[in-house]
Amino acid sequence: MEPIYTNPKVPTVEQLYRTNTVIWAATLMSQLMFIVLLYFAKSELFRLDSVANPTIAINPVIYILAFLGLTTFALSFVLKTRFLKLASENRAVGLVQTGQVVAYALCEATSLFGLVAAFAFNFPLFFLWFIVGIVGVLLHFPRRDAFQAAAFTGIN
Numbered sequence: 001m002e003p004i005y006t007n008p009k010v011p012t013v014e015q016l017y018r019t020n021t022v023i024w025a026a027t028l029m030s031q032l033m034f035i036v037l038l039y040f041a042k043s044e045l046f047r048l049d050s051v052a053n054p055t056i057a058i059n060p061v062i063y064i065l066a067f068l069g070l071t072t073f074a075l076s077f078v079l080k081t082r083f084l085k086l087a088s089e090n091r092a093v094g095l096v097q098t099g100q101v102v103a104y105a106l107c108e109a110t111s112l113f114g115l116v117a118a119f120a121f122n123f124p125l126f127f128l129w130f131i132v133g134i135v136g137v138l139l140h141f142p143r144r145d146a147f148q149a150a151a152f153t154g155i156n
Contacts, residue, residue, distance in 0.1 A: 013093060013144075013151045020097050020142040027104040028137050031111045035130060038118055045124055059121050069113040069129045073136050076106035080140065087150035096150050100142055107136030 011019070039046055083099025086092070114129025 013147045016093060016097055017142060017144050017147045020100050020147075023101060024104060024137065024140070024142055027108055028134065031108060031130065031134050031137065034111055034115050035127075038115065038126070042118060042122070045118055045122065045126065059123075062117055062121060062123055065113045065117050065129070069110040069132060072106040072109045072113075073132050076103040076136055076140065079103065079106070084146055084150070087146075091150060093147055093150045096146050100140065103140045104137055107133045107140065109133075110136060 080099045080103040083095050083102065087095035087099065111130050111133030114126045114133070117123040117129065118126035
């Protein structure tokens, strides 16, 4: 059903979806730029012999970073689900975008923990955090039906 009146100052569902897709792509590109930055700053971490070395001394902080990375990854799905549920219950399409952006940010935080592991501790397995973070962002690709489910169908 088409709305009776549409306020030109309020973005449509399609505009919100497109905006969110651009934010998703920018988040994905920023994670790839972190890898490029790391390659130019610490190219020695990208040598395969550093990864294959079985005698990697693991700093205890690495375990904390791993825990934080997995926690932010899992939390991104939990919070996104809550935001989507609230959005559809309250017919607030803006909450869909908020939930999506929060999920992207938490997955990007996972990659940032890997960046810290690489820069601060020269940890050669830093890319594991990046894999988890990038997979998380890919899994959070915005879905048009989530925006439509939360859209207000009357006067907006």
